[in-house]
Amino acid sequence: MDIQGKVALITGAGSGIGRATALMLAREGAAVMVADIDPAGGTATVEAIASAGGRAAYVRSDVSTPAGTRAMFAEVERVFGGVDIVYNNAGVSCGDPVWPDVSLERIAEVVAINVMGVMMGTEMAVHAMRKRGGGVIINTASIAADHPSRFEPVYGGTKAAVAMFTRSCAALKESDNVRVNAVSPGMVKTAFQRKTGDGTTPATWLQPAIERTGDNILPPEAIAEAVLDFIRDDTQAGVVRTVTNVTPATGS
Numbered sequence: 001m002d003i004q005g006k007v008a009l010i011t012g013a014g015s016g017i018g019r020a021t022a023l024m025l026a027r028e029g030a031a032v033m034v035a036d037i038d039p040a041g042g043t044a045t046v047e048a049i050a051s052a053g054g055r056a057a058y059v060r061s062d063v064s065t066p067a068g069t070r071a072m073f074a075e076v077e078r079v080f081g082g083v084d085i086v087y088n089n090a091g092v093s094c095g096d097p098v099w100p101d102v103s104l105e106r107i108a109e110v111v112a113i114n115v116m117g118v119m120m121g122t123e124m125a126v127h128a129m130r131k132r133g134g135g136v137i138i139n140t141a142s143i144a145a146d147h148p149s150r151f152e153p154v155y156g157g158t159k160a161a162v163a164m165f166t167r168s169c170a171a172l173k174e175s176d177n178v179r180v181n182a183v184s185p186g187m188v189k190t191a192f193q194r195k196t197g198d199g200t201t202p203a204t205w206l207q208p209a210i211e212r213t214g215d216n217i218l219p220p221e222a223i224a225e226a227v228l229d230f231i232r233d234d235t236q237a238g239v240v241r242t243v244t245n246v247t248p249a250t251g252s
């Protein structure tokens with residue numbers, strides 16, 4: 001798909017990987033709907049795009065609920081008249097206290113954001129894209145989908161669900177001209193590490209990975225590039241692509 005002139009909706013675009021992808025897509029000529037639960041982050045992304053001469057709008061969204069998901073798609077329809085590219089990227093980990101001391105409420109919240117958010121976002125995207133004859137959906141998985149973490153089985157489980165869901169959507173390319181793919185990042189330099197800990201230091205579960213990664217941590221733009229590759233390459237569907245500089249240890 002040619003990016004110029006298309007409309008993109010990106011969840012979690014108020015920070016990190018989502019923001020880097022929003023900036024890159026706007027630079028390539030897409031109008032971007034920045035969706036995030038955090039208004040400060042979301043509006044900062046819109047301002048960064050606007051000051052670089054791009055086109056963007058912000059919608060406060062909670063991807064973990066059906067109502068939040070519907071409202072987000074209604075807003076992209078209202079502001080930009082439809083959508084061609086949807087990047088289901090918003091995601092969180094349980095953080096501290098680590099498994100098995102995490103609360104049931106936190107488990108429910110993480111599963112709702114990471115799994116239901118992606119599934120509901122994909123469902124809504126396919127229906128919106130049918131009206132335009134097709135489109136591209138990208139989801140964010142994680143290398144945690146393939147490499148067990150004793151401290152974060154909930155996060156790893158949600159990301160494995162995203163990966164299999166993405167592979168299982170491959171047939172939408174034939175039925176609806178909608179290609180669904182996923183990026184599966186290794187350690188990326190974003191606020192994620194801080195947010196999953198006590199707000200200032202990384203969560204316990206991330207420390208082994210941070211030590212292993214060292215200076216090989218990826219910039220968020222590396223993941224954004226992989227997202228743009230999926231948009232441009234019309235052959236890819238049902239593919240989960242790992243993007244990392246480091247070979248993860250198993251069983252950590």
Ligand SMILES: NC(=O)c1ccc[n+]([C@@H]2O[C@H](COP(=O)([O-])OP(=O)(O)OC[C@H]3O[C@@H](n4cnc5c(N)ncnc54)[C@H](O)[C@@H]3O)[C@@H](O)[C@H]2O)c1
Nearest residue numbers: 012015016017037038062063090091142187188190191192
């Ligand atoms: N940073 C990493 O090392 C890494 C590695 C692998 C995968 N990932 C995945 O990449 C994605 C992006 O993470 P990031 O590193 O950019 O983190 P980040 O914390 O910088 O950004 C996540 C964004 O999602 C938003 N968000 C959280 N809950 C939301 C909700 N219910 N509705 C809408 N928005 C919500 C946050 O406000 C935030 O702006 C996540 O799915 C994460 O699991 C990150």
